[in-house]
Amino acid sequence: MDIKPDIQTRDDIKKFIIAFYDAVKTDETIGIIFTKVVEIHWEHHIELITDFWESILLDNPVYKNNAMGVHYNLNSKYPLQKKHFDAWLLLFNNCLDKMYSGRLADLAKKRAKGIADLLLFKMSNPSML
Helix, strand or coil, rough: CCCCCCCCCHHHHHHHHHHHHHHHHCCCHHHHHHHHCCCCCCCHHHHHHHHHHHHHCCCCCCCCCCCCHHHHHHHHHHHCCEEEEEEEHHHHHHHHHHCCHHHHHHHHHHHHHHHHHHHHHHHCCHHCC
């Protein structure tokens, strides 16, 4: 049985984020968002998302942006639906499960589910914007 390590460092998070977005780019449901709808500067994006997850998982408040605002803007260009959040969460969890196991990996999955649910709710209820 292959025992996987838990997430411990920023480098662990960054490795996961790189692998995750490699999967996202080719996904039939959400890949188009990251390859055609939004122009992404990948090096910057990887660092920014690593900051986001480092803030959540390692309790190091390095993320200073407004994640909700970015998604509101995206939603106005390309309406986000449940299928998009479901695909994002499935890819996130599958990639995480391939690389890590433990308390912080479980926390990442729990937080990702909460984020996906909140974003779906807010994007589906324009009066909440």
